[in-house]
Amino acid sequence: MGFFIETFIGGLMTGMLYALVALGFVLIFKASGVFNFAQGSMVLFAALAMARLSSLLPQWFGFDNLLLANTLAIAAAMVLMVAVAWLVERLVLRHLVNQEGVTLLMATLGIAYLLDGVGQTLFGNSIYKIDVGLPKDPAFILQNVFPGGVLINKEDLYAALVAAALVIALSLFFQKTGTGRALRAVADDHQAAQSIGIPLSRIWVIVWSVAGFVALVAGIIWGSKLGVQFSLSLVALKALPVVILGGLTSVPGAIVGGLVIGVGEKLSEVYIGPYFGGGIEIWFAYVLALAFLLVRPQGLFGEKIIDRV
Amino acid sequence: MNTRGIGDVILDVTNISLAFGGVKALTDISFDVREHELRAIIGPNGAGKSSMLNCINGVYTPQQGAISFRGRSFSHMNSRQVAEMGIARTFQNLALFKGMSVLDNIMTGRNLKMKSNLFQQAVHWGAAAREETEHREFVERIVDFLEIQAHRKTPVGRLPYGLQKRVDLGRALAMQPQVLLLDEPMAGMNVEEKQDMSRFILDVNDEYGTTIVLIEHDMGVVMDISDRIVVLDYGLKIGDGTPDEVRANPDVISAYLGTH
Numbered sequence: 300m301g302f303f304i305e306t307f308i309g310g311l312m313t314g315m316l317y318a319l320v321a322l323g324f325v326l327i328f329k330a331s332g333v334f335n336f337a338q339g340s341m342v343l344f345a346a347l348a349m350a351r352l353s354s355l356l357p358q359w360f361g362f363d364n365l366l367l368a369n370t371l372a373i374a375a376a377m378v379l380m381v382a383v384a385w386l387v388e389r390l391v392l393r394h395l396v397n398q399e400g401v402t403l404l405m406a407t408l409g410i411a412y413l414l415d416g417v418g419q420t421l422f423g424n425s426i427y428k429i430d431v432g433l434p435k436d437p438a439f440i441l442q443n444v445f446p447g448g449v450l451i452n453k454e455d456l457y458a459a460l461v462a463a464a465l466v467i468a469l470s471l472f473f474q475k476t477g478t479g480r481a482l483r484a485v486a487d488d489h490q491a492a493q494s495i496g497i498p499l500s501r502i503w504v505i506v507w508s509v510a511g512f513v514a515l516v517a518g519i520i521w522g523s524k525l526g527v528q529f530s531l532s533l534v535a536l537k538a539l540p541v542v543i544l545g546g547l548t549s550v551p552g553a554i555v556g557g558l559v560i561g562v563g564e565k566l567s568e569v570y571i572g573p574y575f576g577g578g579i580e581i582w583f584a585y586v587l588a589l590a591f592l593l594v595r596p597q598g599l600f601g602e603k604i605i606d607r608v
Numbered sequence: 609m610n611t612r613g614i615g616d617v618i619l620d621v622t623n624i625s626l627a628f629g630g631v632k633a634l635t636d637i638s639f640d641v642r643e644h645e646l647r648a649i650i651g652p653n654g655a656g657k658s659s660m661l662n663c664i665n666g667v668y669t670p671q672q673g674a675i676s677f678r679g680r681s682f683s684h685m686n687s688r689q690v691a692e693m694g695i696a697r698t699f700q701n702l703a704l705f706k707g708m709s710v711l712d713n714i715m716t717g718r719n720l721k722m723k724s725n726l727f728q729q730a731v732h733w734g735a736a737a738r739e740e741t742e743h744r745e746f747v748e749r750i751v752d753f754l755e756i757q758a759h760r761k762t763p764v765g766r767l768p769y770g771l772q773k774r775v776d777l778g779r780a781l782a783m784q785p786q787v788l789l790l791d792e793p794m795a796g797m798n799v800e801e802k803q804d805m806s807r808f809i810l811d812v813n814d815e816y817g818t819t820i821v822l823i824e825h826d827m828g829v830v831m832d833i834s835d836r837i838v839v840l841d842y843g844l845k846i847g848d849g850t851p852d853e854v855r856a857n858p859d860v861i862s863a864y865l866g867t868h
Contacts (some may be wrong), residue, residue, distance in 0.1 A: 477715075477722045477740065484705045484716045491703035494665065495783060496691030496720040548707070 301445035306569050307562055312455040314561015315462050316524075319517035320534055321541035321553040322466065323510045328547050329473070330482035330506035331392070332489075333403045337411035339535020341511055343527075344383070344418040346518025348376040350427035350527040369431050373515070380511025381504075383414070388503045396499060397489050415532055424529060429522035433457055458520045462554075465516060469509070470550050482506055486548075540588030546601025555599060560584045614835065615643030618819055619664070619787055624673035626659055626843075633659040634670070634843045641787070641821055646813050648822045648830045651840035652863060657823045658700060660840065661789050664821070665697050666690040677787070692720060696785035698776045700792045700823075706765035710775050713764055714750055717782025718743040750778045754808060770801040777808065787819045788812065794829055802826075806833055827864065831855065839863070 320342055327335040353372035357363055391406050434457075439448035473479040485492045485502050493499060521531060537560075545556025564583040572579045591598065619641040626634040634656045641647045649657050662668045664675055666685035674681050677693055696717075705713050722739060751757055754774045759767055764775050773793060780788055793809065794802045810833055812818050824830045830837060831851040839847035839854055841863040847854050854860055 476736075477719065477743075480708070480712055480716055481719055483708055483712075484719075487705035487707060488703045490667070490687070491699065491705070492716070493687035494691060494697050494699075494703075495717050495779060496688050497716065498688055 301449050304449045306565050308451050310562035310565030311558055314558040315459050316521050317537050317541050317561055318554045318557025319462055320538040321557050323513045324538055324542045325550055325553045326510045327506055330486050331503055332486045336407040337414055339532040340411040340414035341514035342518045343532035344414045345376050345380055345515035346522040346527045346531055347418045347422040348379050349373060349519055350429045350522055351422040376515055380515055381508045384504050384507030384511055387507055388500055392503050393500060426526045426528040428526050429519055431523055433523055466554050537584060540584040543588040544591050544598055546598025549600035552598055552600030614645050618643040618678060620676045622674050624663055624670045626668055626670045632843050637845050639838045639848055643819055644817045645835045646820045648834035648837045650824055650830050650837055655840040656843040657840055658791055661791050661823055694786035696780035696783040697789040698780050698791055698793060702772050702776055704764045704772055704776055707763060709761050710764055711760045713775055714747045714778045714782050717779040747782055750781050754778050770797055790822045792823055802829060
């Protein structure tokens with residue numbers, strides 16, 4: 300039983316990281332109707348910037364303080380992500396107003412490759428580590444319930460708290476503020492939004508910046524666990540089944556979807572895997588997403604689309 | 609009909625021509641709209657009515673001609689700038705925010721009037737909270753006026769068509785526009801719904817003194833409520849005047865009855 304709970308919790312933690320990446324997808328989709336293929340590349344870009352700057356800044360300015368270096372690097376990386384958001388709006392989205400979703404999707408695919416390339420040109424392409432001072436030591440809980448107790452990572456626990464806070468804040472922002480309402484309006488109908496004077500360009504910069512911020516948080520957590528390297532941008536591929544499961548337009552859906560997939564793939568690997576010779580973890584998420592597409596295409600929490608015929 | 613105190617020319621359209629490739633949508637159209645007036649643009653399908661409205665609204669940029677609003681002339685405008693100048697519109701094919709409630713849809717119309725910035729809104733702090741309440745009250749008055757109280761929290765996608773048209777009007781009204789452009793507000797409605805909508809349009813015009821430019825192809829309704837009417841056919845202006853003048857115009861009669 301103790302082992303089962305350990306596997307379960309391990310899955311939750313992986314799932315939470317999927318959820319953070321998926322959250323970026325959902326934000327941009329909700330607010331602009333664009334399926335942003337570049338979200339994974341934004342995670343990589345933000346993490347690379349943060350990892351490199353946190354070691355470069357102390358060298359440039361000659362100080363030796365981990366906290367200061369990290370704070371400055373995070374701030375600088377955030378500024379970079381806002382700059383990316385601004386450039387994306389200026390150079391791409393602005394020219395594609397009122398175009399088909401497919402056109403915009405292709406554009407974000409281009410942005411993804413560009414970001415991957417530019418990120419590695421600027422910051423190098425080796426493996427870098429991020430150390431934001433999260434405690435690495437494991438903790439044992441429930442020791443009086445199971446023999447040996449259950450092992451969890453303190454690092455994972457802090458990461459989960461950060462993610463939860465982020466989700467609550469974003470949900471409130473979308474539902475309760477005038478800007479959140481304007482974001483939802485733009486997602487539904489560009490032209491109508493313009494006609495009532497909602498500034499599309501500013502809205503897009505805001506939402507891509509917020510998505511950039513989420514990418515930065517995901518990048519830092521992931522990077523401090525496993526190091527920053529190119530494969531980080533492939534994490535986005537795992538986030539696709541998550542958004543299908545949770546629903547493309549739902550912030551809580553991204554979280555639940557991420558957790559379900561994280562837990563599902565860990566448990567299936569451990570308990571069903573041996574019968575297939577293992578390797579379930581790699582494709583489990585996609586099979587689950589496929590099943591969902593057949594049964595409930597709008598996802599767990601997505602808005603059901605009703606077409607008048 | 610002049611009892612509402614129709615004022616000076618507020619919107620002046622001069623020699624507008626618009627073509628899409630080889631298709632001439634509008635050719636040399638001129639007309640004016642006076643303050644507090646209810647001005648209609650009519651014509652058979654494909655006459656260029658919606659194109660005309662889209663030019664005024666800044667969706668299309670005409671190749672020739674100019675449009676002036678309160679004496680300020682503009683030829684290149686985008687929708688947002690037009691909205692800031694105080695011109696609101698509704699859409700022929702509903703363009704509501706389907707996933708959002710009736711209240712939220714109408715609230716978006718207050719967007720330009722909101723002064724608090726993103727960070728104040730984010731923490732729902734002081735001025736932002738007070739402002740939200742004020743706008744909410746304004747929106748509730750519109751909801752009452754349009755008699756859609758019962759549906760305030762319903763996602764608009766689930767409302768029947770006639771009510772969605774009212775929400776569209778409500779969203780435009782929330783902008784407190786000086787000029788309201790209505791693109792076929794009665795298209796696809798039954799007689800009763802048409803009467804309701806006519807009443808709302810007349811009330812807006814009466815009570816708030818809003819200048820209204822109305823596009824319709826149903827001649828009957830337009831004749832009853834408009835002060836002056838422009839008639840378009842194949843992108844040309846074939847008539848302009850009071851309902852009686854337009855009714856007597858032989859070109860208009862042949863365009864509508866199809867006898868050339």
